[in-house]
Amino acid sequence: MSHTAEAHHDDHHDAPTGIKRWLFATNHKDIGTMYLVFSLVLFFIGGAMAMVIRAELFQPGLQFVDPGFFNQMTTMHALMMIFGAVMPAFVGLANWMVPLMVGAPDMALPRMNNWSFWILPVAFSLLLSTLFMPGGSPAGGWTMYPPLVMQTGDAFPFLIFSVHLMGMSSIMGAINIVVTIMNMRAPGMSLLKMPLFVWTWLITAYLLILAMPVLAGAVTMLLTDEYFGTSFFNAGGGGDPLMFQHVFWFFGHPEVYIMILPAFGIVSQIIPTFARKPLFGYDSMVYATASIAFLSFIVWAHHMFTVGMPLAGQLFFMFSTMLIAVPTGVKVFNWMTTMWKGSMTFETPMLFAFGFLFLFTIGGFSGLMLGITPADFQYHDTYFVVAHFHYVLVPGAVFAIMAGVYFWLPKWTGHMYNEKLGKLHFWLSAIFVNVTFFPQHFVGLAGMPRRIPDYATQFADFNMISSIGAFVFGASQLLFVYIVWSCVRGGEKATQQVWEGAEGLEWTVPSPAPHHTFEVAPEVK
Amino acid sequence: MAHASDRYYVPHGSPWPIVGSVALLLLMFGIASTLNGAAIGKISMLAGAAVLLFMLFGWFGIVIKESVDGFYNQQVDRSFRMGMAWFIASEVMFFAAFFGALFYARQLSLPWLGGEGNNFFTNFLLWSGFENEWPSNGPAEIGGDFKAMGPWGLPAMNTAILLTSGVTITIAHHALRAGNRGMLTLFLGLTWVLGFLFVGLQGYEYAHAYHDIADGGLSLRLDSGIYGSTFFMLTGFHGLHVTLGATMLIVIWFRVLKGHFTPDSHFAFEGVAWYWHFVDVVWLGLFIFVYWL
Amino acid sequence: MRERFRRFIPSAVRGVIVFLLAIPAALADWEVNLMEGVTPISRDTFELHMIIFWVCVVIAVVVFGVIIYSLYAFRHSRGAVPDTSMLHSTKMEIVWTIIPIGILVAMAIPAAETLIRIEDTRSPDLTIKVTGYQWKWHYEYLGAPDDAFVKNNFGFFSNIDAASNAARQVDSGIDVYEIEHYLRNVDKRVVVPVNRKVRILLTSNDVLHAWWVPELGGKRDAIPGFVNEMWFLAEEPGVYRGQCAELCGRDHGFMPIVVEVQSEDDFARWVTEQGGAAGGGPEVVVDAGGAMTTADSGDGGAGSSAAVDMDMSFDELMTRGEAAYLTNCSACHQPNGQGLEVGGFPALAGSAIATGDLAAHVDQVLNGKPGTAMASFAYLSDADIAAIITYERNAWGNDTGEMIQPADIKAAR
Ligand code: HEA
Numbered sequence A: 001m002s003h004t005a006e007a008h009h010d011d012h013h014d015a016p017t018g019i020k021r022w023l024f025a026t027n028h029k030d031i032g033t034m035y036l037v038f039s040l041v042l043f044f045i046g047g048a049m050a051m052v053i054r055a056e057l058f059q060p061g062l063q064f065v066d067p068g069f070f071n072q073m074t075t076m077h078a079l080m081m082i083f084g085a086v087m088p089a090f091v092g093l094a095n096w097m098v099p100l101m102v103g104a105p106d107m108a109l110p111r112m113n114n115w116s117f118w119i120l121p122v123a124f125s126l127l128l129s130t131l132f133m134p135g136g137s138p139a140g141g142w143t144m145y146p147p148l149v150m151q152t153g154d155a156f157p158f159l160i161f162s163v164h165l166m167g168m169s170s171i172m173g174a175i176n177i178v179v180t181i182m183n184m185r186a187p188g189m190s191l192l193k194m195p196l197f198v199w200t201w202l203i204t205a206y207l208l209i210l211a212m213p214v215l216a217g218a219v220t221m222l223l224t225d226e227y228f229g230t231s232f233f234n235a236g237g238g239g240d241p242l243m244f245q246h247v248f249w250f251f252g253h254p255e256v257y258i259m260i261l262p263a264f265g266i267v268s269q270i271i272p273t274f275a276r277k278p279l280f281g282y283d284s285m286v287y288a289t290a291s292i293a294f295l296s297f298i299v300w301a302h303h304m305f306t307v308g309m310p311l312a313g314q315l316f317f318m319f320s321t322m323l324i325a326v327p328t329g330v331k332v333f334n335w336m337t338t339m340w341k342g343s344m345t346f347e348t349p350m351l352f353a354f355g356f357l358f359l360f361t362i363g364g365f366s367g368l369m370l371g372i373t374p375a376d377f378q379y380h381d382t383y384f385v386v387a388h389f390h391y392v393l394v395p396g397a398v399f400a401i402m403a404g405v406y407f408w409l410p411k412w413t414g415h416m417y418n419e420k421l422g423k424l425h426f427w428l429s430a431i432f433v434n435v436t437f438f439p440q441h442f443v444g445l446a447g448m449p450r451r452i453p454d455y456a457t458q459f460a461d462f463n464m465i466s467s468i469g470a471f472v473f474g475a476s477q478l479l480f481v482y483i484v485w486s487c488v489r490g491g492e493k494a495t496q497q498v499w500e501g502a503e504g505l506e507w508t509v510p511s512p513a514p515h516h517t518f519e520v521a522p523e524v525k
Numbered sequence B: 001m002a003h004a005s006d007r008y009y010v011p012h013g014s015p016w017p018i019v020g021s022v023a024l025l026l027l028m029f030g031i032a033s034t035l036n037g038a039a040i041g042k043i044s045m046l047a048g049a050a051v052l053l054f055m056l057f058g059w060f061g062i063v064i065k066e067s068v069d070g071f072y073n074q075q076v077d078r079s080f081r082m083g084m085a086w087f088i089a090s091e092v093m094f095f096a097a098f099f100g101a102l103f104y105a106r107q108l109s110l111p112w113l114g115g116e117g118n119n120f121f122t123n124f125l126l127w128s129g130f131e132n133e134w135p136s137n138g139p140a141e142i143g144g145d146f147k148a149m150g151p152w153g154l155p156a157m158n159t160a161i162l163l164t165s166g167v168t169i170t171i172a173h174h175a176l177r178a179g180n181r182g183m184l185t186l187f188l189g190l191t192w193v194l195g196f197l198f199v200g201l202q203g204y205e206y207a208h209a210y211h212d213i214a215d216g217g218l219s220l221r222l223d224s225g226i227y228g229s230t231f232f233m234l235t236g237f238h239g240l241h242v243t244l245g246a247t248m249l250i251v252i253w254f255r256v257l258k259g260h261f262t263p264d265s266h267f268a269f270e271g272v273a274w275y276w277h278f279v280d281v282v283w284l285g286l287f288i289f290v291y292w293l
Numbered sequence C: 001m002r003e004r005f006r007r008f009i010p011s012a013v014r015g016v017i018v019f020l021l022a023i024p025a026a027l028a029d030w031e032v033n034l035m036e037g038v039t040p041i042s043r044d045t046f047e048l049h050m051i052i053f054w055v056c057v058v059i060a061v062v063v064f065g066v067i068i069y070s071l072y073a074f075r076h077s078r079g080a081v082p083d084t085s086m087l088h089s090t091k092m093e094i095v096w097t098i099i100p101i102g103i104l105v106a107m108a109i110p111a112a113e114t115l116i117r118i119e120d121t122r123s124p125d126l127t128i129k130v131t132g133y134q135w136k137w138h139y140e141y142l143g144a145p146d147d148a149f150v151k152n153n154f155g156f157f158s159n160i161d162a163a164s165n166a167a168r169q170v171d172s173g174i175d176v177y178e179i180e181h182y183l184r185n186v187d188k189r190v191v192v193p194v195n196r197k198v199r200i201l202l203t204s205n206d207v208l209h210a211w212w213v214p215e216l217g218g219k220r221d222a223i224p225g226f227v228n229e230m231w232f233l234a235e236e237p238g239v240y241r242g243q244c245a246e247l248c249g250r251d252h253g254f255m256p257i258v259v260e261v262q263s264e265d266d267f268a269r270w271v272t273e274q275g276g277a278a279g280g281g282p283e284v285v286v287d288a289g290g291a292m293t294t295a296d297s298g299d300g301g302a303g304s305s306a307a308v309d310m311d312m313s314f315d316e317l318m319t320r321g322e323a324a325y326l327t328n329c330s331a332c333h334q335p336n337g338q339g340l341e342v343g344g345f346p347a348l349a350g351s352a353i354a355t356g357d358l359a360a361h362v363d364q365v366l367n368g369k370p371g372t373a374m375a376s377f378a379y380l381s382d383a384d385i386a387a388i389i390t391y392e393r394n395a396w397g398n399d400t401g402e403m404i405q406p407a408d409i410k411a412a413r
């Protein structure tokens, strides 16, 4: 097929069919769909691992799994969720929506777009295959701290290379998004007219380009330390195990904002739509996003307060960490004010946006508490931290993704989803996410360390509640799959605008959006 | 072809990305298995490399063809440039990780092992007698005695070579813009010759480093503690990038010979030139922080 | 149905608020809140924690209050008309930037003060070197002839207690509620005097660990090749429990820490008991690979010198061997000697080494196998090693009938 290029490139673009449509895809919508489906699958795999964790923690004593396997589950759960579920979901949404929002015919680099997706299944097959290897999967935590991670068996090089591949995929995806946004906007779409989802993704893409290669470097050093005798993380040779932590978190902290900034963007689209009122403080939202992104590069060592850094370092990282609350606060206050004097309805996307607003803020508060160094000496590596990051990740990032999916599903499929079931899904999720993760604050403060398969009996009650919450929360997600599936299959026809208060280019095209949307660039006033 | 300029070119489906993914699967599986000592590793690795090469030929081939056939307008050209620029940015960050490791070792971990800061007991209890100095292979003297690589022999020469190549490629670029194909061919050719000369000298330097001190070498190896680690990883990755860059230079040199590129449309040339400058700048960093200071 | 949902929203929100408000009421109970602890640092930290907590609660009440009010007041269904002229207000933006900054500064000051105090490890009354191992702690009291309490070094290992260890095996069939201090008990406690500044010098023999007793305030990582410092001053006698707080492999969850704070007199008595038995504990030395092993200063380490020159009977060796095996080896090779395939830990039952050449067996235990999790166990006493090896060669059907004496181990070192 190497002469596809000369074959009627300027004909009407017919949609290819069959397996080739997916394998050879260059259409942003097809690729977006593949990303989203992939992410859903990985969400379930990662979720199933979380279920193993919660089942073992249901009561004290070891009931089901060996402690070594438990650590494998913890490690793989996090890798699946972060690199397999949340990040690809956001890239999928960007693929679908960014060209529609800026009035472009497609992504700027369509072939590379395909490659960035198809690297992911390779990366995760390699990683998941380690479950069946002698010695099992990586079990050193998703943070891969040496020297422990060096004790990984045959899975070790697979872990390293799959991280390399995930990095390649993310970098290519990010470059594509940056170029699309900077080069493909319709005439008249100036930077400060772009929808906030586009803005937050632009900034996220910069974070990805700057952060992912650093992770690649860090794991490369692990590889050479293990196999080629280098001493980066070995004190005897003049290195330091902590050096890895610094390099890792230099990537890792921006990474957590990579997982939240697009979520901010989605929420910033949804709240104005259902409040029937433009976003309050658009400019300051953009500046706040940029400030968060900048700050995210100078706070990394708040993950390592207990490693014994010099005092000056600890103080610096404490202060810079606290500062992040300011731009994040600006965002929260802007959303709050957008709703003020609005005219609100509560369809499922809006409900999820609300869930996000409340629960992310709670997670932000616990983040702030963790940022206070002396207090972190008590919190660090306990379930308080686990509670913190699940609040920002599950009702934060994941809820925002679900809000986005409900919000745009009619645009993608041309059908309305089942609103009743959507609301049921929201309420089940919102209630049981709290049942799962709120008690973890308590056991964490009471002294339960994270990453343990078994615990002292005084933590039993809250762990049981948490496990029950997790089972119901997990089961509720089956509902989500059903809703999406039946919406794809059929349902009430969606209008062009879909939502009464919706504004923006993407709502000016038919639902479902045609295969190539803006073949002729629209004019933006 | 007239309308190529007013409409964005969206390619049809392409098999190359998926071929690339298969290549990566084979390659990565192969390397990982080889490291684990499994016999099929090598086969898989070779197969992966072969498929990857096939993919590169195919993919670049089709892009070049589309470009020559005039499907790309200025906007596409801009997309390519921006893509290249941000790719280079990500490469810079990759090197930053290793430079970070170098600075960390020199400014923090070695002084700490020597007892500075709040690390009196680190030195007293664990490494007593160790004094911080650079170069170092750490308190356990991993890899044994070695000598450091000085800056003023081959490395200085290599610096001159790379800097010259930066000049020659700029001259070639000007020649291309001015439509002077002869100069273009000459100076572009000179650039890649200099590039490979650099790689050759670097190889010679490595061989010298690896030889035992007794045999007139430096006994400096990848496992010579943190000095050996940072030295070889930084210069090694740089060398790899030079090799890659020089290869790309050859490719566009052949394209020049075939008459590709016009004075105002030559993204591939510029992309490679940027890359070459990037490699150049990294070398300056290396020369200063790895060889000299 | 719709109506019901609609009414449900505000009531659910109210429910959440009631729930949130109920938290402080329960805060006094240590199961839901940080422990106040028994050291000045832990109390300061606790106070800091409560301040931030309440600040967050107040902000939450304001922010959530406004949102919930809007949810109620500005609903489409109540006929709310959007005020689309509200686009931005520089004044408000400034206000909600400045106020949080002010709050943060107010929080940062006491936090910085506390932090500075925590980092001041100078002039301690007692120094204990703590080394993390997979998966146990080694404590070494650093003495000096003119020291008030400890005249010469002595040290010991502290493992999870036998009862917890038995109960925590997968499907052990033991009711963990029957075990006192399940997973938070050790075979040998660290003892310190009350009201004295105790400095902990923390390092590790293998991977990262972290030493944490919540009631003593704060944790610190144990890092191989580096020594971290922390200190505490316990103001009340008692027994305080904690555990390793940094993922350190398979049995990370099973390396508890128990600190007993005693009166000075009791402590002095305890030291004498220990000192008499120890007479110079093991010294950590570093091998070329940068890994640290504990070389034995000749007498066979903790509490064992008596056994060196004495031949032990087969039964003695087996009994001692079983106990020492369960403490030191069973984490990997399992109590039944079957090993663990998932972890790459070989079975010793029927193993070529444990049933074959005796010298190779001794070598494996004394020197470990570099590059694997099988570390050197040379720091164990000669008697323990002899007992373990004898046990391994005769348990689980390895009926070699062979035995080895502490003196042979000494010779093999
Ligand atoms: C989406 C992901 C995400 C997000 C957005 C955040 C947001 C924040 N995080 Fe979190 N964090 C994680 C994901 C995330 N984190 C993960 C995954 C880990 C664990 C990694 C691991 O170890 O495995 C972690 C761990 C972690 C730690 C290390 C804890 C430890 O290991 O000991 C710390 C410490 O400072 C921290 C702090 C913060 C802070 C200050 C924010 C801030 O951005 C929060 C800002 C928001 C608010 C404060 C709320 C809204 C603001 C207002 C209403 C304004 C007014 C408020 C005030 C003036 C207080 N996080």
Ligand code: HEA
Pocket (backbone or CB within 6 Å): A043, A044, A045, A046, A047, A048, A050, A051, A053, A054, A074, A075, A077, A078, A081, A082, A086, A140, A141, A142, A143, A386, A390, A393, A394, A397, A398, A436, A450, A451, A452, A453, A470, A471, A472, A473, A474, A475, A477, A478
């Ligand atoms: C985006 C990231 C993300 C997401 C979405 C989640 C989602 C969840 N996480 Fe995860 N988690 C992390 C990121 C994330 N986590 C990270 C970074 C760590 C730290 C790892 C480390 O320490 O290295 C961690 C660690 C972690 C721990 C601590 C483990 C430990 O320290 O030992 C726990 C324990 O409760 C947990 C639970 C859960 C649960 C119950 C969910 C739920 O929300 C999952 C819900 C989803 C499903 C359940 C799938 C859908 C449904 C089915 C599969 C159908 C079948 C269902 C049933 C049979 C009930 N997670």
Ligand code: CUA
Pocket (backbone or CB within 6 Å): C132, C133, C135, C208, C209, C210, C244, C245, C246, C247, C248, C249, C251, C252, C253, C255
């Ligand atoms: Cu030791 Cu965890």
Ligand SMILES: [Cu+2]
Pocket (backbone or CB within 6 Å): A252, A253, A256, A299, A300, A302, A303
């Ligand atoms: Cu962080």
